[in-house]
Amino acid sequence: MTDRYCVLGNPxxxxxxxxxxxxxxxxxxxxxxxxxxxxxxxxxxxxxRAFVDAGGRGANVTVPFKEEAFALCDTLSHRARRAGAVNTxxxxxxxxxxxxxxxxxxxVRDLAYHRVALAGKRVLVIGAGGAVRGILEPLLGEQPSEVxxxxxxxAKAEQLAHxxxxxxxxxGGGFDTLDGTFDVxxxxxxxxxxxxxxxxxDALFAPGAWAYDMMYGSEPTVFLQWAGPRGAKLLDxxxxxxxxxxxxxFLWRNERPNTAPxxxxxxxxxxxx
Ligand code: ATR
Numbered sequence: 089m090t091d092r093y094c095v096l097g098n099p100x101x102x103x104x105x106x107x108x109x110x111x112x113x114x115x116x117x118x119x120x121x122x123x124x125x126x127x128x129x130x131x132x133x134x135x136x137r138a139f140v141d142a143g144g145r146g147a148n149v150t151v152p153f154k155e156e157a158f159a160l161c162d163t164l165s166h167r168a169r170r171a172g173a174v175n176t177x178x179x180x181x182x183x184x185x186x187x188x189x190x191x192x193x194x195x196v197r198d199l200a201y202h203r204v205a206l207a208g209k210r211v212l213v214i215g216a217g218g219a220v221r222g223i224l225e226p227l228l229g230e231q232p233s234e235v236x237x238x239x240x241x242x243a244k245a246e247q248l249a250h251x252x253x254x255x256x257x258x259x260g261g262g263f264d265t266l267d268g269t270f271d272v273x274x275x276x277x278x279x280x281x282x283x284x285x286x287x288x289x290d291a292l293f294a295p296g297a298w299a300y301d302m303m304y305g306s307e308p309t310v311f312l313q314w315a316g317p318r319g320a321k322l323l324d325x326x327x328x329x330x331x332x333x334x335x336x337x338f339l340w341r342n343e344r345p346n347t348a349p350x351x352x353x354x355x356x357x358x359x360x361x
Contacts, residue, residue: 092143093340094125096135096157097150101126104354105148108333111353112345120341132156140179146340147177148333154189154218161187170252171222176336188339191219192226194332195274195302201331201347202323204272204298206230212270213237214286214311215277216244216260219302223276224248228256236270238263240277240286263287269294273320275301280309293320301325306358326354 095105101124109122125147127135132153139147149157154173158164161174165188168174174187199206211232213220216239228235235258239245242262249260263286271294279286280303292315293299299315301308304324312322330347338344 089143091120091145092139093120093122093146093148094139094144095122095148095150096125096127096132096139096153098126098129098152100124100150103150104329104357105150105333107357108330108350108354109337111350112334112337115345115349116337116341116343118341118343127153133160136160136177136185140183140185145179146336148336149175149177154222157187161185163187165189167192167225170225171218173218173222175222175332176339178339188336189222190332190335190339191328192223193335194328194330195223195300196226196230197331197335197347198323198327199272199298199300201327202298204300204323206232206272208233209271210268210294211235212266212273212292214273214275214288215239215279216241216248217276217278219278220276221248221251223274223302224252224258225255228252228258231256232272233257234259236260236266238266238286266292270297272298272300273315275299275303275309275311278303280305280311283310285310285314288314290318293318295319297321298323302328304329304358326358327351330354 103124157174162184163186168189171189176188178186180186237245237260245260249258299320300323302325304326
């Protein structure tokens, strides 16, 4: 029987993961099936177990189930424990579920792909929700000179800075605490989804700085539209999506796909969806 994988989310119809994993499977000549499965909002754990009972070997987990996935795992990776979230489930021996998160490594790999330096750089992260919690450990691992987290609700940014302080130089606060310029500015808020722009000062970008939005769409996000005229080089979250998927594929199949051609396929699919 062909090995089965899926992405579990709600809603799930617009997920790009089946397309990405089909490309990876084709490229690496692995026989596997990968589908999108909508889990009921009150039935995530049952949906995973039903998938396993039907022969499933692993799953990706997306909104809004990453914390629930974390809660149901029998074993967790170190980085998942730190993130408090799981985006990759793996069925282990004796029917046990192992959980990992590949979002943060996906971001860092995408930045490396675009030759965005992090070591010794001043990095601003906007937002303090689950998505940001998931990227801080890999980001601090690249040894930036400083990571500043700002958020609409200042206390959440302060809490994150406190929780990750053992990994490097990190501070947190409200938008009113912003000071100086940054080499890399990462928007990890969900504000882009509603077309909102966080309240940012005009002089935010150091010369040669990058603006990165963890969201993506067929058009540049409002954050990127704002950052472009202010001198930043722009990246959206599509590469991060492909890289987190590649890391999940590696965890399941022990083979690392080449992400470059898949980035192209995905970018084209956005233009026609
Ligand atoms: P996710 O899993 O995407 O991180 P989340 O945990 O709900 O979702 O976090 C959403 C983040 O986007 C938060 O940092 C939120 O700010 P608050 O903590 O103050 O709620 C931020 N956010 C959402 N809409 C926003 C907006 N219109 N302006 C600024 N920040 C916004």
